[in-house]
Amino acid sequence: MRAFTTPKALIGLLLVMLFASVALVSPLLIAGDHATKINILARLQPPSLAHPLGTDPLGREMLWRVMLGANTSLVIAAGAVVLSIVIGLPIGVLAGFYRGWTDHGLMRLVETLLSFPALLLALTISAVLGPSERNTILAIGIAFSPYLARIVRGETLRVGALPFIEAARSQGASDWRIVRLHVLPNIMAPLIVQATISVAFAILAEAGLSFLGLGTQPPTPSWGLMIQASRDYLDLAPWTALVPGAAVAMAVLGLNMLGDVLRDVLDPTMVAG
Amino acid sequence: MRYLAHRLGLFVVTLLLITIVTFLLTNVLPGDVAAMILGTRSNPVTAAALREELGLNLPLVVQYLHWLSHVARGDLGVSLIFKEPIARLLAQKIAASAILVVLSLAIAIVLAVPLGVWSAVHRDRWQDVIGTGTALAGISLPDFFWGIVLILVFARWLDWLPSSGYASPLENLPLALRYALLPSVTLALSLMAHLMRMTRSAMLEVLSQDFIRVCRAKGLAAGTILIRHALRNAVTPVLTVAGLQLGYLFGSIIVVESLFNYTGMGWLTFQALLNRDIPLVQATVLMIAIVVMLTNLGIDVLYTVLDPRVRLT
Numbered sequence: 011m012r013a014f015t016t017p018k019a020l021i022g023l024l025l026v027m028l029f030a031s032v033a034l035v036s037p038l039l040i041a042g043d044h045a046t047k048i049n050i051l052a053r054l055q056p057p058s059l060a061h062p063l064g065t066d067p068l069g070r071e072m073l074w075r076v077m078l079g080a081n082t083s084l085v086i087a088a089g090a091v092v093l094s095i096v097i098g099l100p101i102g103v104l105a106g107f108y109r110g111w112t113d114h115g116l117m118r119l120v121e122t123l124l125s126f127p128a129l130l131l132a133l134t135i136s137a138v139l140g141p142s143e144r145n146t147i148l149a150i151g152i153a154f155s156p157y158l159a160r161i162v163r164g165e166t167l168r169v170g171a172l173p174f175i176e177a178a179r180s181q182g183a184s185d186w187r188i189v190r191l192h193v194l195p196n197i198m199a200p201l202i203v204q205a206t207i208s209v210a211f212a213i214l215a216e217a218g219l220s221f222l223g224l225g226t227q228p229p230t231p232s233w234g235l236m237i238q239a240s241r242d243y244l245d246l247a248p249w250t251a252l253v254p255g256a257a258v259a260m261a262v263l264g265l266n267m268l269g270d271v272l273r274d275v276l277d278p279t280m281v282a283g
Numbered sequence: 284m285r286y287l288a289h290r291l292g293l294f295v296v297t298l299l300l301i302t303i304v305t306f307l308l309t310n311v312l313p314g315d316v317a318a319m320i321l322g323t324r325s326n327p328v329t330a331a332a333l334r335e336e337l338g339l340n341l342p343l344v345v346q347y348l349h350w351l352s353h354v355a356r357g358d359l360g361v362s363l364i365f366k367e368p369i370a371r372l373l374a375q376k377i378a379a380s381a382i383l384v385v386l387s388l389a390i391a392i393v394l395a396v397p398l399g400v401w402s403a404v405h406r407d408r409w410q411d412v413i414g415t416g417t418a419l420a421g422i423s424l425p426d427f428f429w430g431i432v433l434i435l436v437f438a439r440w441l442d443w444l445p446s447s448g449y450a451s452p453l454e455n456l457p458l459a460l461r462y463a464l465l466p467s468v469t470l471a472l473s474l475m476a477h478l479m480r481m482t483r484s485a486m487l488e489v490l491s492q493d494f495i496r497v498c499r500a501k502g503l504a505a506g507t508i509l510i511r512h513a514l515r516n517a518v519t520p521v522l523t524v525a526g527l528q529l530g531y532l533f534g535s536i537i538v539v540e541s542l543f544n545y546t547g548m549g550w551l552t553f554q555a556l557l558n559r560d561i562p563l564v565q566a567t568v569l570m571i572a573i574v575v576m577l578t579n580l581g582i583d584v585l586y587t588v589l590d591p592r593v594r595l596t
Binding site: 118119121122123124125126127128129130131133134135137138210214217218221222223224234237240241244245248251255258259262263266267 | 293296297300301304308309419420422423424425426427428431432434435439530531532533534535537538541552553556557559564568571572573575576579
């Protein structure tokens with residue numbers, strides 16, 4: 011547990027908690043059209059007491075938009091990672107547990123999908139389905155699932171070779187029982203590490219998709235969209251890019267640091283040593 | 284040899300699977316291709332006519348085999364938005380992107396390997412904190428954000444480099460490099476961060492092994508140990524990450540080329556997706572996937588050169 015008190019762990023934990031609490035509270039806190047109301051007279055105001063983080067090119071309050079952007083980001087990233095686990099976990103467990111031809115067949119498919127860069131796959135799915143928040147979750151979730159499947163397969167192979175699996179089998183336990191009671195709990199740790207890092211990547215992917223116009227659609231506040239909107243006003247109003255950029259950085263940095271720490275704590279090779 | 288033959292067999296299977304996935308991506312997902320292509324001009328009559336023209340009424344398997352037989356002969360069709368043979372478009376754009384890929388790889392490796400070694404040697408001291416901190420920042424910010432910052436600093440404020448555009452290296456090499464520099468640095472940053480982290484951890488692992496202590500004990504110079512003994516053994520995992528990251532690079536190239544209006548493969552892919560140019564989407568997606576697969580194959584072959592142990596298995 012000492013690993014959780016290092017500066018890295020504390021900063022990571024703090025950033026993730028900040029991100030999650032802003033994401034969860036902001037929709038309740040910021041009522042009505044505060045974040046979407048266009049006010050041309052107050053456009054591109056620099057940060058001040060009246061506008062803590064300045065205003066955007068349409069005169070909307072950056073503070074409210076960046077806070078609500080956290081919500082969009084978390085909902086889409088978490089949704090996508092859950093979806094990628096729902097798809098990738100069964101494939102990985104099947105391949106790793108049954109090995110042989112099941113493994114060959116499934117892994118051929120997974121490796122084929124891995125030849126498509128995740129962002130390309132997500133962009134294509136989003137373009138074909140039509141960009142929306144739901145389809146962004148689908149696109150990123152599907153694009154990430156082969157990575158999940160490959161990691162789960164590797165861990166299942168490792169756990170499946172351990173003596174207690176053979177012991178359970180010799181006592182007549184069914185495959186389903188072995189997977190549920192022995193395999194799944196033992197692959198949880200690496201899965202949690204991977205999920206944490208995947209959420210960070212999903213936040214970057216959502217921002218990228220939205221930046222290109224194939225993710226979250228306006229007027230929903232999204233960090234990627236905010237950076238996109240800032241492009242033409244960089245000289246005039248650099249805060250319009252820096253504020254959402256810093257938001258992405260803090261969320262992703264926090265998750266990456268937490269992922270690193272979790273890996274150090276949960277990595278089975280470290281526990282054994 | 285058996286290892287390579289096995290890899291080659293898998294290569295052919297994966298190639299076929301890639302064409303199937305590419306085809307299915309644009310055909311099985313819900314949505315009417317004809318209506319997408321026509322957009323606002325779509326009405327039942329024109330949509331039906333276009334479906335007929337594109338052969339969309341045929342069974343899916345027939346459509347796929349038809350498409351595959353054309354692709355196999357190098358006929359990728361005609362782009363709907365550029366009204367040009369796709370094969371010709373691809374040839375130009377791949378050349379443009381190749382410059383970016385080579386430049387950004389070079390920048391990333393030149394920065395990442397020394398930084399990773401430096402961090403590993405000074406483990407847990409301030410040098411390591413700087414090194415790993417830089418790397419964490421590199422992987423935590425989206426590349427388009429770095430791109431915007433670079434445009435702001437080097438194009439707007441300092442006015443050293445153009446903020447967008449492309450020039451052919453065959454016509455004007457210095458100008459082509461000027462256009463390619465900012466996008467390449469943007470692409471290199473996250474690549475560098477991942478490579479640096481891998482170099483560091485691979486070096487830490489090698490440095491803790493007994494043979495390094497033997498090297499020290501017999502009085503080899505620190506530099507010789509580091510480069511000829513430690514780094515040489517840390518290369519394989521770094522190469523693996525480089526290979527995986529290349530796949531990532533071919534994804535971020537879409538964003539970065541679009542940001543810099545650099546008309547390469549990524550830009551072309553994005554234009555195809557944005558305008559629902561289905562034949563062009565199929566061609567670009569297929570091409571990128573094949574390049575990623577070839578890169579991975581190349582890295583597997585490189586393993587056998589760098590690490591003789593692989594050849595035995």
